[in-house]
Amino acid sequence: MRFISSVYTDIGIKKKTNQDSALVIEAQTENDNIMIACICDGMGGLAKGEVASGALVRSLADWFQNSFPSLYYSGCDSNSVRQALNDLLISMSRKIMMYGRSCGVSLGTTACVLLLCGNRYFVSNVGDSRAYVITERLYQITKDQTYIQREMDLGRMTYEEAMVDPQRNVLLQCIGASDIVEPDFYEGQLIAGQEFLLCSDGFRHIISPEEIYNALYPPMMIDEAVIRDGLRKLTELNKARLEVDNITSVLIKTE
Template sequence: MNYIISASTDVGNIKNTNQDSFNAKLISTKQGKMVFAVLCDGMGGLSKGEVASTTVVKAFGKWAETRLPELSENEITDSDIRNDWVQIVTDFNEKIKSYGKKSGISLGTTVTAILITNRRYYIINVGDTRAYQITDSVQVLTKDQTVVAREVELGNITEEEAKTDPRRSVLLQCIGASDVVYPDMFFGDTAQNAVYMLCSDGFRHEISEQEIYQYLQPDVMLDSDGMKFNMDKLIKINKQRQERDNITVLSIRTF
């Protein structure tokens, strides 16, 4: 399996600071080439959200640099990834809470991280950043930890109502602002000739799934420059439609 990686971010129309943080890297291991990527959205409206998001991105990046090569000495298991990543989230929930308490500020962050190997993908998610798989259709791989997602699941509101519900950005939990964080984990078989996309919620509110497919499906995502051009186009459309949040998108093309 080979990979192409590209990313784009924008402060958006309203905010003075971009509280989104991300990192992506191609890693050569004894198990073959892998891609690790992580995206965090610092909490809108909370002070120093960029501190929280950057801190968690760095923690996961350190894991990819130090721990992943150790795991790759043997076949990686779902439980290996689950145990390591849940521990990172648990540790940094406490560290960020402690920092906020000492500093007298409120801060927090979402996280979506993905490891893609030639056999399997592994995802952790807290909050409402998302991971997608795009092949001949668009599939959301994560589950939003939001009030409106829970209301849809309970049958209290419809998917259409959720799109305009004023609570759509209210999280059920986030790293640094929850007593205990319960991350969701997702695992699956890696698809060849696919696009794996991570995004902050600011990227997806004002565009449709059909537009995501039009600009990000594998047949038009053939090189890093072209991938960035297409992602920038969707960011521009979001801003034209008055998206108010920071906007970040990261894509990995498998081939």
Template sequence: MGFKVDAYSDIGTKKSVNQDALLIKQAKAAGYGNICMGVLCDGMGGLSCGEVASSAFVNRMDTWFKTELPQLLLDRNITEPLKGTADISATGHLLTKVEGQWKKVVTEMNDRLKVYGNENGIRLGTTVVAIIIVGEEYMTMNVGDSRAYRFNKKQLAQVSHDHSYVQQQLELGRMTEEEAIYSDKKSVLLQCIGASETVSPEFFGGSIERNLHFLLCSDGLWRKLDNKEIMGIAPQRNGIKKLTEMVMKRGETDNISGLIISI
């Protein structure tokens, strides 16, 4: 299956720097078919040099795609069924390897950004949400509150998990959805890359089919949109830009970024 992609990022109405960064990469591999990777990072607005953290992580993922992924694709051990796992596809084995490498990238970048911050007397950090689609399977990874959505014309599902104070309170039953929206702690993160002692990314995965879309977005985009608006507008021509203009009219002042991969 082929991919149609679109991306848009806006500094917003009040920020002097766009601390968001994003990346889309595509390739083709024998035995696996088309491959697409999307990465979106939101540098922490309350921390200095958030744009340094977000761009550094995106650049590291770009390097991974160019140098480490090709080595995985050439690893013949992946395509050989493991004992007792004959029902798992070669693509499934590949994505398991990718998950392991992405975890290492997150740990590496968390350590590097902490060292950079200590050496320069600053605190910097970034969220990340990423997706890789290989053949007919996908995997997402996230740290922080940047989100991934999987949707078609009929239904939408979030395929990421917010690492935020309000999400934690929601799950504990201590806060309602409405209280979470208006909470003065809605931007407080439980973990982010570069500003946490340790980071534990979360992964989601599944299969793809035609007419399916994946949206990766910063909180500047998703906070003021409902599911129907995402489903109806995001797949349109310049859909991410249209959604950005909508949330800006609704008073969003943060940096706003999104990317969509359509199958």
């Protein structure tokens, strides 16, 4: 499988720093191409959120380059991938928490990690950054680890109530700020022509799934420049509608 991809990030219209971090690395083996991508959203309102998100992205890059090859050549089975990503995210959560305590600050980050390997995709997620797959429609892979999502799942809150609830931005867990971190894990089949979208929550608060799908319609995403322009247009639409958060997205198309 081959991939084309692009990343777009914007500080937004209100914040003074961009606490989002993104990662896309592709590697070529003798048999196939493999890729890792990640969106990390440093916690808004917590000190040094950009430090937490940046540290996690660097750790993932190091893992992919130095530790993942042995996992790849051993078969890249889902249980091994899940365990490896769990171990990395939990370890980094402890390190970030210890760093924060040593500095007397609070910091944390979400993590939405996508690994493309062989004919499978794997997603590990903590927080409310999201992964989508786009084919004939936009399908949300991840489920937000948030208070309002839990309340909706339990039938105690409607979607309309959740969107105006004062606790709608409350996370149930995040890297570096939760004593216990339990990443969600998802997997599925890789198909030529499908797209994967990773985004921070600032990217998708105000725009609709239909607007995302139309701007990133798979047959139109023919190269990196077109993909980047699609992400840019959606980012500018968010800003025009007065989204106040940082806005970051990654799109990967399989070929």
